[in-house]
Amino acid sequence: MSLPGTAAAAPAPLSGPGATLRWLGVAGWELSANGRRVLFDPYLSRMEYRVPGGSAINERGRLALRPDLVDRTITEAPELIMVSHGHWDHVADVPHLLARFPAARVVCGRSTAFLLEAWDVPRTRMIVVRGGENLEFGGLSVQVVPSLHSMTAEHAYLLPGELSAKPRPPRTLGELVEGETFAFQVGFGTREVLLFGATNYAERELAGLTPDVLVASMTSWKPVHAYPARLVRALGSPPLTVASHHDDMITSLDSPDLPATINTAGPAAFRTEVAAAGLVTNVHEPTHRKPFTV
Numbered sequence: 495m496s497l498p499g500t501a502a503a504a505p506a507p508l509s510g511p512g513a514t515l516r517w518l519g520v521a522g523w524e525l526s527a528n529g530r531r532v533l534f535d536p537y538l539s540r541m542e543y544r545v546p547g548g549s550a551i552n553e554r555g556r557l558a559l560r561p562d563l564v565d566r567t568i569t570e571a572p573e574l575i576m577v578s579h580g581h582w583d584h585v586a587d588v589p590h591l592l593a594r595f596p597a598a599r600v601v602c603g604r605s606t607a608f609l610l611e612a613w614d615v616p617r618t619r620m621i622v623v624r625g626g627e628n629l630e631f632g633g634l635s636v637q638v639v640p641s642l643h644s645m646t647a648e649h650a651y652l653l654p655g656e657l658s659a660k661p662r663p664p665r666t667l668g669e670l671v672e673g674e675t676f677a678f679q680v681g682f683g684t685r686e687v688l689l690f691g692a693t694n695y696a697e698r699e700l701a702g703l704t705p706d707v708l709v710a711s712m713t714s715w716k717p718v719h720a721y722p723a724r725l726v727r728a729l730g731s732p733p734l735t736v737a738s739h740h741d742d743m744i745t746s747l748d749s750p751d752l753p754a755t756i757n758t759a760g761p762a763a764f765r766t767e768v769a770a771a772g773l774v775t776n777v778h779e780p781t782h783r784k785p786f787t788v
């Protein structure tokens with residue numbers, strides 16, 4: 495048993511054939527193993543989202559999608575695309591990906607399904623979930639975990655709202671409301687990878703989950719009590735935690751300035767808080783588009 499503040503032993507390395515993860519920027523991931531491939535929150539357009547001269551979200555900002563950027567980075571067909579919630583930086587490129595890969599299906603909540611319908615995605619392409627499902631795809635499983643969105647420093651939700659009917663085709667960032675927020679634990683037989691698209695969680699919903707790899711959102715968690723320690727403890731100290739959602743969301747993926755836009759303070763603070771609680775997980779800081787196997 496380790497005491498708070500003491501260094502505990504390093505977690506045992508994972509053994510057996512692994513899964514390959516590739517960070518697509520923002521909260522987006524491509525996961526593959528055993529010939530299977532899935533996407534989580536793929537967002538490559540990296541549109542300007544701020545009010546002119548400020549840092550707040552410009553709700554009236556026009557959606558200016560860049561399918562060329564999507565196609566440059568995602569070249570192999572996924573069988574599933576999981577969407578954590580309805581915000582532009584998680585869902586906006588999904589209709590293009592579904593059009594490009596006709597065998598792929600999207601896993602999303604009810605509100606996000608209405609958004610996708612407004613973009614002419616047929617219901618047959620959607621697996622609409624409520625949270626709590628553990629879906630089997632013949633050697634690939636997807637557990638849907640009810641979760642929570644990040645908050646501002648004033649404990650407010652960003653672009654909240656739920657759709658209960660198909661809206662008009664979205665034209666602005668503000669029309670892409672959060673809806674429900676889910677995390678997804680993907681099982682490839684040899685590895686369980688739990689992915690979050692926002693920086694919060696409902697702790698009781700994590701009971702019993704022991705993923706090999708935790709992909710943790712690392713935008714500011716200031717309004718959330720003990721965000722890193724409660725998360726790592728609830729998940730039984732996953733051997734590996736991978737930082738996510740910690741770039742500037744705008745700079746192009748092929749810009750030489752991209753590495754400097756990554757917020758390294760988030761993962762550093764995560765490590766410090768986890769260690770201070772006497773818990774252990776290796777925190778990995780990924781490089782955009784560079785695959786790694788776990």
Ligand SMILES: [Zn+2]
Pocket residue numbers: 579581643672692
């Ligand atoms: Zn969001």
Ligand SMILES: [Zn+2]
Pocket residue numbers: 521581583584691739
């Ligand atoms: Zn986001």
